Amino acid sequence: MDKALKLLKDIYGYDSFRKGQEDIIAGIVAGHDTLAILPTGGGKSICYQLPALLLPGTTLVISPLISLMKDQVDSLKRVGVQAAFLNSSLGAAEYREVLRNALQGEYKLLYVAPERLDAPMFQTLSEQLHIPLIAIDEAHCVSQWGHDFRPSYRQLAGWIGRMPNRPLVAAFTATATEEVADDIVKMLQLKEPRRYVTGFARPNLSLSVVSGVDKKRFLKQLLKERNDQSGIVYAATRKEVEDVCSMLQQFGVEAGKYHGGLSDTERAETQEKFRFDQIRVMVATNAFGMGIDKPNVRFVVHYQMPGDLESYYQEAGRAGRDGEESDCVLLFEPADMQVQRFLIEQGAGDAERKSIQMSKLHTMMNYSRTQRCLQQFIVDYFGETGVQPCGKCSSCLDKSETVDRTEDAKMALSCVGRMKGRFGVTMAAKVLKGSRDKRLLEFGLDRLSTYGLMRHLPERDIADWLYWLVAEGYMRLSEGQYPTVSLTANALPVLEGKASITQRVRATVRQTSEGTS
Ligand code: ADP
Numbered sequence: 085m086d087k088a089l090k091l092l093k094d095i096y097g098y099d100s101f102r103k104g105q106e107d108i109i110a111g112i113v114a115g116h117d118t119l120a121i122l123p124t125g126g127g128k129s130i131c132y133q134l135p136a137l138l139l140p141g142t143t144l145v146i147s148p149l150i151s152l153m154k155d156q157v158d159s160l161k162r163v164g165v166q167a168a169f170l171n172s173s174l175g176a177a178e179y180r181e182v183l184r185n186a187l188q189g190e191y192k193l194l195y196v197a198p199e200r201l202d203a204p205m206f207q208t209l210s211e212q213l214h215i216p217l218i219a220i221d222e223a224h225c226v227s228q229w230g231h232d233f234r235p236s237y238r239q240l241a242g243w244i245g246r247m248p249n250r251p252l253v254a255a256f257t258a259t260a261t262e263e264v265a266d267d268i269v270k271m272l273q274l275k276e277p278r279r280y281v282t283g284f285a286r287p288n289l290s291l292s293v294v295s296g297v298d299k300k301r302f303l304k305q306l307l308k309e310r311n312d313q314s315g316i317v318y319a320a321t322r323k324e325v326e327d328v329c330s331m332l333q334q335f336g337v338e339a340g341k342y343h344g345g346l347s348d349t350e351r352a353e354t355q356e357k358f359r360f361d362q363i364r365v366m367v368a369t370n371a372f373g374m375g376i377d378k379p380n381v382r383f384v385v386h387y388q389m390p391g392d393l394e395s396y397y398q399e400a401g402r403a404g405r406d407g408e409e410s411d412c413v414l415l416f417e418p419a420d421m422q423v424q425r426f427l428i429e430q431g432a433g434d435a436e437r438k439s440i441q442m443s444k445l446h447t448m449m450n451y452s453r454t455q456r457c458l459q460q461f462i463v464d465y466f467g468e469t470g471v472q473p474c475g476k477c478s479s480c481l482d483k484s485e486t487v488d489r490t491e492d493a494k495m496a497l498s499c500v501g502r503m504k505g506r507f508g509v510t511m512a513a514k515v516l517k518g519s520r521d522k523r524l525l526e527f528g529l530d531r532l533s534t535y536g537l538m539r540h541l542p543e544r545d546i547a548d549w550l551y552w553l554v555a556e557g558y559m560r561l562s563e564g565q566y567p568t569v570s571l572t573a574n575a576l577p578v579l580e581g582k583a584s585i586t587q588r589v590r591a592t593v594r595q596t597s598e599g600t601s
C-alpha cells in the first residue's frame with residue numbers, strides 16, 4: 085500500500101487516506117470484488133481511480149452522471165492521468181476518436197454511461213482491451229429496491245458474466261440499505277465481495293427534529309438568531325417555496341427561491357448569488373442541490389419532512405461541507421406524512437415501487453419520532469455499525485423524564501422473535517393481546533407462550549409500542565407491500581436481561597393548545 089499512498093500524495097496532493105479508502109483500495113488491488121457504501125463526498129472516486137492506476141490495463145468506470153464524468157476526467161487529465169469518457173454529450177466524430185484511442189489502450193480510465201453500453205459495444209471493448217477492473221458508480225441503480233432504478237444497469241451483469249476473462253468488479257454507492265446492498269451483490273453477480281460501509285457520520289452536524297411548533301415563527305426566530313449565516317430551507321412543494329420565500333423577504337431576510345417551475349436562467353442566477361453570498365438563504369424544493377458544493381452553509385432547515393431518509397440526509401448534509409459546526413433542523417408535523425403519502429400515490433411507478441416508497445416513508449417517520457441519537461439512527465439505517473451517540477442532537481440533548489419499560493419490551497420482543505419474521509405488526513399485536521382473530525387461530529398462534537401476555541393493554545397501544553420498538557431499532561420491518569416484523573441484533577441484550585429500555589415521557593405540545601400567530 086506504500087505505492088497507493090505515494091500516488092495519493094503525488095497525484096492528488098493528499099497526505100492521508102480517509103476512513104475506509106485504504107482498505108477498499110487494498111482489497112481491490114488484492115483481487116477482491118467489492119461493494120463499498122460511502123456517503124456522498126466520502127471520497128469514492130479515489131477508491132477506484134487508484135486501483136486503476138495500480139493495475140495494468142484500462143479500468144472501465146460505469147456512471148450515469150454525465151456532468152460528473154466530465155469533471156472527473158478533466159481533473160484526472162490535469163494531474164497527468166490518461167482518461168476519457170463516452171457518453172451522449174460527445175459529437176459523432178469525437179466519440180469515434182475517443183473509442184479509437186480507447187481501443188488502442190491509451191487510457192487508464194474510461195468512463196462510460198450505461199446507456200452507451202449496448203451488447204456489441206461492450207463486446208468490442210472487452211475483446212480488444214485489457215480490462216482489469218470494472219467500477220460501477222451509483223450501483224444502487226441496479227436495484228428495484230433502490231430509489232433510482234435504471235434498466236440499463238441490469239444488463240451489465242450479464243455481459244460481465246460472459247466476458248472470457250472476467251475482470252474485478254467494484255460497486256460503489258452512497259445510499260444502500262441492507263436490502264439494496266444484497267440486491268446489488270445479487271444483480272451484479274459479485275463474487276464473494278468484500279463489503280464496506282463507512283463514513284456516514286458527520287461529526288460537525290447537529291441534527292434535530294422539532295415538532296409541535298409554529299413553523300413560521302420558528303423559522304423567523306432561527307433566522308433572526310443567525311443573521312450573518314448562510315443556509316438552505318427545503319420545502320416540499322413549489323407553492324410552499326414561494327410562500328416561505330415571500331414570508332422571509334417580508335421579514336427582511338435576503339432570501340432567494342429555487343424550484344423546477346422557474347426558468348433555467350432564473351435558477352442559475354439565484355444559485356450563483358447564493359454561492360457568492362449575495363443571497364443569504366435559499367428556499368428550495370429538492371430540485372436544488374445536485375452538484376452544488378457551497379462550503380459555508382451553516383444550517384439546513386426542512387420546512388417539511390421529505391419522503392425518505394436518504395433524501396433527508398443528502399439534503400441536510402449540504403450543511404457544513406467545510407467541516408465547521410452546522411445545524412440541520414427537521415420541522416415535523418404529522419400532517420407532512422399525508423403530503424408525502426399523496427405524492428407517492430399520485431407519482432409514477434407501479435404498485436411494488438410505491439410500496440417500497442411507503443416503507444421508506446415509514447423509516448422517515450421513525451426518524452422524526454425516535455428518541456435514539458439521530459446520528460446513530462441514520463448511520464444505522466445505512467448499515468454502518470459502531471458509531472457512538474453524538475451527544476449533540478435533539479435526542480441526545482433531550483432531558484425529559486423517562487420511564488423504565490424493559491419488561492414490556494421483553495414481552496413484545498420475545499413474542500416477535502417467536503413469530504419468526506413471518507407476520508406483520510398487526511398480527512404480533514393481536515397475539516400479545518390474546519385476540520381470537522380467525523387468521524391468528526388458523527396459524528395456531530394462540531399456542532405461542534407469549535399469547536395474551538399484554539392483554540391488559542388495548543390492541544392499538546400494543547401496536548404503537550411495537551412501532552416504537554421498530555423506531556428505536558430493536559425490531560425491523562421488511563420492505564415491500566406487506567411488511568413483516570423481525571428482531572434486530574439490538575434485541576438480544578434486552579432479552580438476555582443485559583440492557584434496559586426507557587421511554588421518554590414527552591410533554592406533547594399541540595399547535596391548537598399553543599396557539600398560532
Ligand atoms: P464522492 O464519494 O461523492 O464521489 P469524491 O470522490 O468526489 O466523493 O470526493 C469528495 C471530495 O473529497 C473531493 O474533493 C476529493 O478530492 C476529496 N477527497 C477524497 N479523498 C480524500 C483524501 N484522502 N484526503 C483529502 N481529500 C479527499
Ligand code: ZN
Binds near residue numbers: 478480
Ligand atoms: Zn445524538
